[in-house]
Amino acid sequence: MERAGYGLTLAAMGAVMAALYLxxxxxxxxxxxxxxxKIFYFHVGSAIHMMVAFGVCALAGVTYLVSIRGAPxxxxxxxxxxxxxxxxxxxxxxxxxxxxxxxxxxxxxxxxTWEPRLTxxxxxxxxxxxxxxxxxxxxxxxxxxxxxxxxxxxxxxxxYLIHYAVERWGGAHPQVIYKGGLQxxxxxxAFGVSVLAVGLTAWALVVLRMSLERQRRDLDRLFLEADxxxx
Amino acid sequence: xxxAWRSFRALVGKDLRVEFRTRDVLYTTxxxxxxxxxxxxxxxxxxxxxxxxYGPGIIWVTVLLATTVGQNRxxxxxxxxxxxxxxxxxxxxxxxxxxxxxxxxxxxxxxxQVPTLGLIVLFFDLRVVDPASFFGALLLGNLALGLVGxxxxxxxxxxxxxxxxxxxxxxxxxxxxxxxxxxxxxxxLGAPVAEDPGGWLRFLVGFDMIFGVVTVLLxxxxxxx
Numbered sequence: 432m433e434r435a436g437y438g439l440t441l442a443a444m445g446a447v448m449a450a451l452y453l454x455x456x457x458x459x460x461x462x463x464x465x466x467x468x469k470i471f472y473f474h475v476g477s478a479i480h481m482m483v484a485f486g487v488c489a490l491a492g493v494t495y496l497v498s499i500r501g502a503p504x505x506x507x508x509x510x511x512x513x514x515x516x517x518x519x520x521x522x523x524x525x526x527x528x529x530x531x532x533x534x535x536x537x538x539x540x541x542x543x544t545w546e547p548r549l550t551x552x553x554x555x556x557x558x559x560x561x562x563x564x565x566x567x568x569x570x571x572x573x574x575x576x577x578x579x580x581x582x583x584x585x586x587x588x589x590x591y592l593i594h595y596a597v598e599r600w601g602g603a604h605p606q607v608i609y610k611g612g613l614q615x616x617x618x619x620x621a622f623g624v625s626v627l628a629v630g631l632t633a634w635a636l637v638v639l640r641m642s643l644e645r646q647r648r649d650l651d652r653l654f655l656e657a658d659x660x661x662x
Numbered sequence: 663x664x665x666a667w668r669s670f671r672a673l674v675g676k677d678l679r680v681e682f683r684t685r686d687v688l689y690t691t692x693x694x695x696x697x698x699x700x701x702x703x704x705x706x707x708x709x710x711x712x713x714x715x716y717g718p719g720i721i722w723v724t725v726l727l728a729t730t731v732g733q734n735r736x737x738x739x740x741x742x743x744x745x746x747x748x749x750x751x752x753x754x755x756x757x758x759x760x761x762x763x764x765x766x767x768x769x770x771x772x773x774x775q776v777p778t779l780g781l782i783v784l785f786f787d788l789r790v791v792d793p794a795s796f797f798g799a800l801l802l803g804n805l806a807l808g809l810v811g812x813x814x815x816x817x818x819x820x821x822x823x824x825x826x827x828x829x830x831x832x833x834x835x836x837x838x839x840x841x842x843x844x845x846x847x848x849x850x851l852g853a854p855v856a857e858d859p860g861g862w863l864r865f866l867v868g869f870d871m872i873f874g875v876v877t878v879l880l881x882x883x884x885x886x887x
Contacts, residue, residue: 496883558834568822577817581884
């Protein structure tokens, strides 16, 4: 597992280098937005992988609750996935919420609006933070893990409904991809490689964090064992 | 099915009876809500002509905060002497237990809100133009708060920092309810917008249905873990 993490890390390093080169030296300047449009390459990549991380976290929650009684091994593994995706999700969310306003200030003239996709990113970020707070302060027992899983699972419909509710008010987010905004092939290449680079970085971190979590638990178990033998 | 209905009635009856004899949750949350209304009056009434704009938000924030305070206490009696485990060992299914708790919680919350809402309407000089959607939104919203709050209140019963963790966990999930609730209440108070509150009420019904099913399923699963 750790080896896979290091392999992914190396791949991520290469991909990030390639993405930076493509973004700054190959992709042309956007006509109206100028240099600020280049934020978009990493911003969208982070947003995509944040949402994926959130989905995986919820799936891990379902897996945990289904397998906790029958297959504790699987449950343990699913719980490690949940913690790892939540932590990496917070990191990706921070990237999205820092780069987004920077760009919005240039493009829309305002740091923040309560627009569907902005609200959505903020709420996913807050849900991840609540999940981590729960895991840090509610204790280390199976109960706390079950509560975390429940939160991740309920988060999915909540996020969907938040998006729907805010959308009813109307929004102004650029519909770049759907309306074929990226005309130049160099831009599309830079975009694809950026999404890949952010993804490799994020999932390398997830894999490494999972192996760390499992090592931590092994250590806890050994400690308890030693404690018991010493009497 | 009839067996389940009987245990449901017994469980709700138990909670209501204990509450009406001690009245601790009703008194404390009711008073807390009253304090909130007074605080909001001082905070927002510098310009009385704006009262109608603030009204819906103040109503929903008061409901949300006071309900959370009550929910923190919801499982206190079950914690003493491990009563929750006794209830789980009895031949009552956890789903029935959960629904009974949600019902009792809903009853406390609604009772507590009657005088509070009256005061808000009085202090802020609001006029309820459309009582059906006004009370409909409150009922549906409270049901949503009850479902989510009861689930996590039960789960966090024994954790050290449950007072802070409960709102931290439930509020992000309840944002859709707040959005829809404020919108319907604003329309019911005569906001000058041409919009049909029916759409938002249907949205609340949908939220209650989805979260009703998922929280009932989750409660059984989580409590067995």
